[in-house]
Amino acid sequence: xxxxxxxxxxxxxxxxxxxxxxxxxxxxxxxxxxxxxxxxxxxxxxxxxxxxxxxxxxxxxxxxxxxxxxxxxxxxxxxxxxxxxxxxxxxxxxxxxxxxxxxxxxxxxxxxxxxxxxxxxxxxxxxxxxxxxxxxxxxxxxxxxxxxxxxxxxxxxxxxxxxxxxxxxxxxxxxxxxxxxxxxxxxxxxxxxxxxxxxxxxxxxxxxxxxxxxxxxxxxxxxxxxxxxxxxxxxxxx
Amino acid sequence: xxxxxxxxxxxxxxxxxxxxxxxxxxxxxxxxxxxxxxxxxxxxxxxxxxxxxxxxxxxxxxxxxxxxxxxxxxxxxxxxxxxxxxxxxxxxxxxxxxxxxxxxxxxxxxxxxxxxxxxxxxxxxxxxxxxxxxxxxxxxxxxxxxxxxxxxxxxxxxxxxxxxxxxxxxxxxxxxxxxxxxxxxxxxxxxxxxxxxxxxxxxxxxxxxxxxxxxxxxxxxxxxxxxxxxxxxxxxxx
Numbered sequence: 001x002x003x004x005x006x007x008x009x010x011x012x013x014x015x016x017x018x019x020x021x022x023x024x025x026x027x028x029x030x031x032x033x034x035x036x037x038x039x040x041x042x043x044x045x046x047x048x049x050x051x052x053x054x055x056x057x058x059x060x061x062x063x064x065x066x067x068x069x070x071x072x073x074x075x076x077x078x079x080x081x082x083x084x085x086x087x088x089x090x091x092x093x094x095x096x097x098x099x100x101x102x103x104x105x106x107x108x109x110x111x112x113x114x115x116x117x118x119x120x121x122x123x124x125x126x127x128x129x130x131x132x133x134x135x136x137x138x139x140x141x142x143x144x145x146x147x148x149x150x151x152x153x154x155x156x157x158x159x160x161x162x163x164x165x166x167x168x169x170x171x172x173x174x175x176x177x178x179x180x181x182x183x184x185x186x187x188x189x190x191x192x193x194x195x196x197x198x199x200x201x202x203x204x205x206x207x208x209x210x211x212x213x214x215x216x217x218x219x220x221x222x223x224x225x226x227x228x229x230x231x232x233x234x235x236x237x238x
Numbered sequence: 239x240x241x242x243x244x245x246x247x248x249x250x251x252x253x254x255x256x257x258x259x260x261x262x263x264x265x266x267x268x269x270x271x272x273x274x275x276x277x278x279x280x281x282x283x284x285x286x287x288x289x290x291x292x293x294x295x296x297x298x299x300x301x302x303x304x305x306x307x308x309x310x311x312x313x314x315x316x317x318x319x320x321x322x323x324x325x326x327x328x329x330x331x332x333x334x335x336x337x338x339x340x341x342x343x344x345x346x347x348x349x350x351x352x353x354x355x356x357x358x359x360x361x362x363x364x365x366x367x368x369x370x371x372x373x374x375x376x377x378x379x380x381x382x383x384x385x386x387x388x389x390x391x392x393x394x395x396x397x398x399x400x401x402x403x404x405x406x407x408x409x410x411x412x413x414x415x416x417x418x419x420x421x422x423x424x425x426x427x428x429x430x431x432x433x434x435x436x437x438x439x440x441x442x443x444x445x446x447x448x449x450x451x452x453x454x455x456x457x458x459x460x461x462x463x464x465x466x467x468x469x470x471x472x473x474x475x476x
Contacts, residue, residue, distance in 0.1 A: 002426060003257065005386045009250030012243060013386040016251045017281045017379050019241065035466040042467030043255045045443045047378065050395055052430055052438035056446060063450040081363045089358065098361075111452065119438050120327065123336075125319045127395040133374045133415070140285065140378035141255050145470075148243045148251040157288055157365040170452045177371070188240060192290055200290040200357050205283045210297040212304055214349065214408045228273040229280030232383075 014232045016144040021188050023152030024097040028184040032105040036149050040182070043145035044110075049134035050127075051119025056135040056177075059168055061107040066167060070179070071101045073163040074156060081158055092199060099156045105183030109168055110139055112175045135177045142180075152185035205229060252470045254382040259426050261390030262335040266422040270343035274387050278420070281383035282348075287372035288365075289357025294373040294415075297406055299345040304405060308417070309339045311401040312394060319396055330437060337394045343421030347406055348377055350413045373415045380418075390423035443467060 041058055085093045112135035123130055146153045156179045164176055194200050206222035279296055323331045339345060350373035361368060384391045394417045402414055432438050444460035
């Protein structure tokens, strides 16, 4: 028998999805209690994984010296990244806050060991990359749980992973998937900061849809589906 | 101001996380209404993405001929995969139901175009793989929304992606991330089928945790966090 969700439980899921933000500003000074951190990590650990491989690992980072070292690596990478832009785009880039490595309560580095034999290779003969994908699903589970707890998460990808590997002693066979900043926040913005600051805009859902084959678009059907989805979005964004 | 979740909304998020299953059996014969499919796709589309790149696309597949062709590719790959196991493990493998390509209401192939310029490369200089990861986050968003809707999702990775590319006309520069089977189900199992059928067991959360550096384990702290996480799991699994 299917255990149904009540309307309010279902609304909770959509709220987490639509009100989740990639948070870099607004982190509060207060610490993240262990029970909240534990619930977020456990949510991540209950992600789907290919062959029930569970290839993810979590490095919980609080040491200020390590965080300062990671921050320096971010600063280096961010300086080089900024140099790729010119004119107005460059000015826009420089207004963006793209990390909260030191300002957030705790950092979590998510890794994946694709060489692990757990799961006995099931599902990985044809698509071995699904080991990595499982670890990414864990991140998204944790991110949504965090939103439900009022905790912000920011994913920092502007770091040379080789530098991160060195600082965190990550062995060569282990893949660094993500470096996350977590903590209570004073605010969740209603729209992504990259949209409000004019960096990029949301794509209409209809433009992401193909039918039966790639490239077979059906504007009327795609727009009908996009319109039908609005109820959940509005409910989530309340 | 942070818009808090009520206890019931938060419970909904944890229920979705803990009661989500990779579903291959128990698909019901009834169709999936467009409004439900639309809400699931929109949830996926509201995933985080590097630089707000939104690199995902969704091929919604209902055509029986295409699904039959995909099923044949699964059968080929599954036969080859089975041959890698021997003895008891082989017998166990053969009891597993690993797809519902034809039995489910609708299939969705999730793709990612890592060459898209949307997002202006932000966050992708140092870790270009985050484009792919964004598409995986979209899958997990959709998976949890589906659970809240009473809809099962099964991720089929036992297919040669080259075969899938041919059947679905996916261009070479577009990455095939996942082939998903969706539909209402008659049951969500309380534990993953790979656990109940003795293929693989759940790893204790404590074993996935490192502190400050990879390899720096702290058994007492890890077990304390694992114990603290129990409340959410029990609430989710009710």
